[in-house]
Amino acid sequence: MEITFLGSVGEVGKSAILIKAGGARILLDYGIKPNDEPGFPAHVAPKDLDAVIITHAHLDHSGAVPLLYMDEGPKLYATSMSLETCEILLEDFLRLSGYYIPYEYLEVEYMLERAKRVYYREPIRVKDVEIELLDAGHIPGSAQVVINADKRVLFTGDMNPIKTRLLSGADTGQTDVDAVITESTYAKEMHEDRQELEKRFVEECNRVVKDGGIVLVPAFSVGRSQEILCVLTAQNFKHSLSTDGMAVKLLDLYLNNREFIADYNLLEKASRRVNIVSGKRERKRVLEQPGVIVCPAGMLKGGPAAYYAQHIAEDEVSAIFLVSYQIPGTPGASLISEKKLIVNGKERPVKAMVKHFLFSSHAGQKELHSFLRSFNPGTKVFTVHGDADSCEVLAKWAKENCSLDAIAPSLGMSYEL
Numbered sequence: 001m002e003i004t005f006l007g008s009v010g011e012v013g014k015s016a017i018l019i020k021a022g023g024a025r026i027l028l029d030y031g032i033k034p035n036d037e038p039g040f041p042a043h044v045a046p047k048d049l050d051a052v053i054i055t056h057a058h059l060d061h062s063g064a065v066p067l068l069y070m071d072e073g074p075k076l077y078a079t080s081m082s083l084e085t086c087e088i089l090l091e092d093f094l095r096l097s098g099y100y101i102p103y104e105y106l107e108v109e110y111m112l113e114r115a116k117r118v119y120y121r122e123p124i125r126v127k128d129v130e131i132e133l134l135d136a137g138h139i140p141g142s143a144q145v146v147i148n149a150d151k152r153v154l155f156t157g158d159m160n161p162i163k164t165r166l167l168s169g170a171d172t173g174q175t176d177v178d179a180v181i182t183e184s185t186y187a188k189e190m191h192e193d194r195q196e197l198e199k200r201f202v203e204e205c206n207r208v209v210k211d212g213g214i215v216l217v218p219a220f221s222v223g224r225s226q227e228i229l230c231v232l233t234a235q236n237f238k239h240s241l242s243t244d245g246m247a248v249k250l251l252d253l254y255l256n257n258r259e260f261i262a263d264y265n266l267l268e269k270a271s272r273r274v275n276i277v278s279g280k281r282e283r284k285r286v287l288e289q290p291g292v293i294v295c296p297a298g299m300l301k302g303g304p305a306a307y308y309a310q311h312i313a314e315d316e317v318s319a320i321f322l323v324s325y326q327i328p329g330t331p332g333a334s335l336i337s338e339k340k341l342i343v344n345g346k347e348r349p350v351k352a353m354v355k356h357f358l359f360s361s362h363a364g365q366k367e368l369h370s371f372l373r374s375f376n377p378g379t380k381v382f383t384v385h386g387d388a389d390s391c392e393v394l395a396k397w398a399k400e401n402c403s404l405d406a407i408a409p410s411l412g413m414s415y416e417l
Helices: 067-068 080-096 104-114 195-208 224-234 246-255 264-272 278-286 305-314 330-338 365-373 388-402
Strands: 004-006 017-021 024-028 051-053 075-078 115-117 124-127 129-135 143-148 153-154 178-184 214-220 241-243 291-295 319-322 340-343 346-349 351-356 380-384 405-407 412-417
Touching: 004 380, 067 104, 075 080, 075 129, 080 104, 080 246, 104 115, 115 330, 115 380, 124 305, 143 214, 178 365, 195 214, 195 224, 195 291, 195 319, 214 305, 224 241, 224 246, 224 264, 224 291, 224 388, 241 246, 278 305, 291 305, 319 330, 330 340, 330 351, 365 388, 380 388, 388 405
Parallel strands: 024 051, 051 075, 075 115, 153 178, 178 380, 214 291, 214 319, 241 291, 319 351, 380 405
Antiparallel strands: 004 017, 004 412, 017 024, 124 129, 129 143, 143 153, 340 346
């Protein structure tokens, strides 16, 4: 078996791993790095591929896949939820990108026509390779991939073993493998206990609203917005609660796919009590009363959250609570570090309260360590999907503490098992 790393090496973005085994060439993910000018992974010829597997719909894992479908293209495998979410995100990416994207919606359609919807733990056969998807606990429909040929390899994709209000947590039972390719996003950072984080977040929301303020929660449309609605509902938040933008479309998608949701009754309850906002008139009305508004974009790069932020920035009794990682250089990161809001290219001071609650959908340092301890000594480990230091730190820890044969791979390099 040969593993070649075409992206996501020493960085978060451009996930792409090529596996050659059992007479087959299988591509795991083909993502972009979503900047103002998106970055793409190393080239791979579609005619040389037997299969493509998408672990989940986030653009850093799926955003380059349509490039493989300019013509017929290889067979594509993913969960039904990932495919439906991919269609929404790729269409939005094409519509909003101010930079030239080297494919159009027609290629997205070709891609979806070549797709086979796969259930978790359903065996897939590609030549002499058996493939299985396991729940990754990252977003609804996300998967880990087990490749079984002359050697057995587990690719985590993005995973989170911690149960949340929306998801059950990753299936981490497959430890009898020859190699693990693991994400390293939070290899250097411990996550706060989820229950304590929820409690602190809801207490702060209640305090601001009782004082007559509005809490804006900029949140990713995929998974995070719906999780925050579930958290507030589960914690018996009694005040006005609204959501807006693409978060509404994803909420409807999840309500129609209950098998991917851990507590469907809670999500349904949250959907019944939340006010769905559509149009400028309703947005203005929502800003007239105390309450919580949950909507994208999670880093304040556009979307309805940017509109609401402008209107509450100077209100000292209101608040902006960020609930996701903020990439340096984004408006959300500037808001946290400098308490400034970038509006139409101009900086504005923010008088509203600003706080950061990290509701991560990735394994933290503690979870990554526990996960790696479950593998047999000598197992090969490749650390990807983290900054260069995080990948190196996790590989070193795995070597020294678990006797694993761990390395942070190099871009474009091939490794034989």
